[in-house]
Amino acid sequence: MAAKGSLGLVSQSGSLTASILDWAKQNGVGFSNVVSLGANTSVDLAQVLDFLANDAHTQSILVYMEGITHARRFMSSLRAAAAVKPVVVMKAGRMPAGSDAALTHSAAIVGADDVFEAALRRAGVVRVRTFTQLFSAARCLASRYRPVGKRLAIITNGGGPGVLAADWTNDIGLEVARLGETQRASLALKLSPAASIGRLIDLSEEASADHYRDAVLACASDSGVDGVLVIYSPKPTCYPNADPESIAKAVIEGSAKLSKPLVACWMGDDTVRDARALLNAKPIPSFRTPESAVDAFGNIASFYQNQQLLQQTPPPLSTLATPDAEGARLLIEGVLAERRRVLTEMESKALLAAFHIPVTRTMLARSATEAMLIASQLGYPVALKIDSPDISHKTDVQGVVLNVMSAAQVRDTFNSMLTRVKRAKPEARINGVTIQPMSGKPRGREIYIGLTNDEPFGPVITFGAGGTMIELIADQAMELPPLNQFLAHRLIERARVAETLGHWRGSPPVKMEALEQVLLRVSEMVCTLPQLREMDINPIIVDDDGAVAVDARIVIEHAPQNTQAYSHLAILPYPAGLEREWPMKGGDLYRIRPIHPDDADMLQALVKSLSPQSRYFRFVSSMTELPAKMLARYTLIDYDREMALVAIHTDRVEQDDGSYQEVQRIVGVSRYITNPDQTTCEFSLVVADDFGGQGLGSRLMHAIMDVARAKGLEDIEGLVLSNNDTMLRLMRSLGFKVKPFPEDPDFKLCVKALQ
Incomplete structure (x- = not known):
């Protein structure tokens, strides 16, 4: 049996569970819960994650998984768990990237495992590859440190181990931190003459315990260092300072003044062995090899970077100009009515233009004479491209010619292109040749933005280097929609092509805002149009003046019949459409809207402002404020299984100089959580004491019941303390049946049918 501890383990493999338990027993690792699901016909992974997230004995959660069946429910549970506890996931099975049947570049270069990686990143968790890494990651994540970057300082008494650590640091996407000039000069005075402070802090073979302590303290005071790796390599007895235990004690002493991760x-x-035992007895993760130690810091850095992604709750539409969504739907329905799936280039660009994505002007020529007339109107130079629903990649059949400079050249190019394409693809249907002006961005960079659909995660937005060699370059970063500007910026940063978007070979930096806006527009398209299956915008030419889509190919199909909005997405957008303004007695106004993570401070202020009786009625507890984990749990929700609506009132607060400042505060919260039966939900309600009697509680309950009703839930219920007369009167006035609660006479059960 497993030893007791603070780790919660859930596994979809019985044999691997046995192996993990055997390994853990030999290494002194204990568990709060161990759940082996097997075929999980009655209890699924999402339900176990919900249980572990709320279990007081579980401090960190370890997950081994082989597959999921319901992406929305899995992501909802995983995000809720990761909001309050570190979660480490190991997944078996890597599906080979690409498919011979793919109709766009994006679908051809995105593999299922890449999508899973993107989903975990968005859920705020860390993925590892081996089960020994599961435990090292969990131990590191349970530490008190909260890094803000990926710059790792390496302290060593031997060049070889330090170089190995530095190489692996770069290989896994971290950076080797260099001490600043001030810290370097100060530290050099305290070290032996044989020491060197460059890319590594090499204390030399003469390093003493004091040298190690001084190096750790120098890293502690340097803002350019996000974490510290301390390496000790055993030395012959001829070195008097080679005492691993005293050096371990010095590192422990130095780490007490360190606010950064130390491994x-x-x-x-x-x-x-004894020195390692000293380190293990303290909150200092200790490893046998430099690569393992670097991996451990990488897990810490990844976890807290992913936590930033977890906090993002983008709406389905950005704050940019409203798209012509209805026109886009009509275009798609027209194509589907013709029993076609692949949009022509002109139709694809029209769809992009409906969402205000800049595109090159494109016209279709069906004869060489038309081509010459169109080219003269558009202005030279122009590009000619074959237009066929049966040709996915035009360059494969020599169906693209650029920089055509004259009418005669247009005529000759048109005729020769048709001849080449018919020879290469005799069965292809050819609509004609499109004519478009060259982008006018000679120093622009070619990038691509795409869309693919994954089973089971649904739409995935991809970004990377574009052009004709897109598959060979295979540069793709990906993110699950919806996006906001923060997520779009992070998506761009993860692609290799990001290195070329700044100053590059004499070219000025590109206009990053324009590129981010294209990503936001693509996110709007994905959220609004469930018919989209695949999309290639390749290339998009971007320079210091902006971005323009030169070519596009979109694949569509009939959307599945589902009454729920955004049912095609694994992560539900922020439901901005639920925002409403309501009048108060006396003519004042308040606004009801869904909660989001930024409301944590206002929610805490509301709880602190409540009277002891109001807090007890709401939480059945005498606590004066919400613990950090509970606060995160209440503000970071998925808007699917759970909904919370807050009432916001704006107060005018007089300043010291006599002026007034508007300050927002939460004055009420209503919430429901769907029960495991998926047909009923449990509600809660709290209203600020100074806003009682304003009808606020009634309005919040009506609003939350409307949301639950729209979700298809059948009944709403809640427990109210028997002595909470005000709340019980409100429930009866709203049509709730108030019944005794058999399990506890101190409560009444309030139930109302929603349908």
Whole structure:
């Protein structure tokens, strides 16, 4: 049986569970819960995650999984768990990227495992590859440190181990931190003459315990360092300072003044066993190899970077100009009515234009004479491209010619292109040749933005280097929609092509805002149009003046019949459409809207402002404020299984200089959580004491019941303390049946049918 501990383990493999338990027993690792699901016909992974997230004995959650069946429910549970506890996931099975049947570049270069990685990142969790990494990651994430970056300082007493650590740091996407000039000069005075402070802090073989302590303290005071790796390599007895235990004690002492993650690597075995035990007894993760220690810091950095992604709750539409969504739907329905799935280039660009994505002007020529007339109107130079629903990649059949400079050249190019294409693809239907002006961006960079659909995660937005060699370059970063500007910026940063978007070979930096706006527009398209299956905008030419889509190909199909909005997305957008303004007695106004993570401070202020009796009625507790984990749990929700509506009132607060400042505060919250039966939900309600009697509680309950009703839930219920007369009167006035609660006479059960 498993030893007791603070780790919660859930696994979809019985044999691997047995292996993990055997390994854990030998390494002194304990568990709060171990759940082996097997075929999980009665209890699924999402339900276990919900249980572990609310279990007081579980501090960190370890997950081994082989597959999921319901992406929305899985993501909802995973995000809720990761909001309050570190979650580490290991998944078996890597589906090979690409498919011979793919109709666009995006679908051809995105693999299922890449999509899963993107989903985990958005859920705020860390993924590992081996089960020994599961435990090292969990231990690191349970530490008190909260890094803000990926710059790792490496302190070592041997060049070889330090170089190995530095190489692996770069290989996994981290950076080797360099001390600033001030810290470097100060530290150099305290070290031996043989030490060097450059890319590594090499204390030399003469390093003493004091040298190690001084190096750790120098890293602590340097703002350019986000984490510290301390390596000790055993030295021969001829070195008087080579005492691994005293050095371990010095590092422990130095780490007490460190507000950054510190990981240790005491290499060797017999001579360092006692020193390693000292480190393990403290909150300092210790490893046997430099690569393992670097991986551990990488897990910490990834977790807290992913937590930033978890906090994002974008709406389905950005704050940019409203798109012509109805026109886009009519275009799609027209194509589907013709029993076609692949939009022509002109139709694809029309769809992009409906969402205000800049596109090159494109016209279709069905004869060489038409081509010459169109080219003269558009102005030279122009580009000619074959237009066929049966040709996915035009360059494969020599169906693209650029920089055509004259009418005669247009005529000759038109005729020769048709001849080449018919020879290469005799069965292809050819509509004609499109004519478009060249982008006018000679120093622009070619990038692509795409869309693919994954089973089971649904739409995935991809970004990377574009052009004709897109599959060969295979540069793709991806993100699950919806996006906001923060997520769009992070998506761009993860692609290799991001290195070319700044100053590049004499070209000025591109207009990053324009590129981010294209991504936001694509996100709007994905959220609004469930018919989209695949999309290639390749290339998009971007420079310091803006971005323009030069070519596009879109694949559509009939959307599945579902009454719920955004049912095609794995992550539900922020439901901005639920925002309403309501009048108060006396003519004042308040606004009801869904809660979001930024409301944490206002929610805490509301709880603190409540009277002891009001807090007890709401939480059945004497606590004066919400614990951090509970606050995160209440403000970061998925808007699917759970909804919380807050009433916002704007107060005018007089300042010291006599002026007034408007300050927003939460004055009421209503909430429901769907029960495991998926047909009923449980409600809660709290109203600020100074806003009682304003009809606020009644309005919040009506609003939350409307949302639950729209979700298809049949009944809403809640427990109210028997002595909470005000709340019980409100429930009866709203048509709730108030019944005794058999399990506890101190409560009444309030139930109302929604349908």
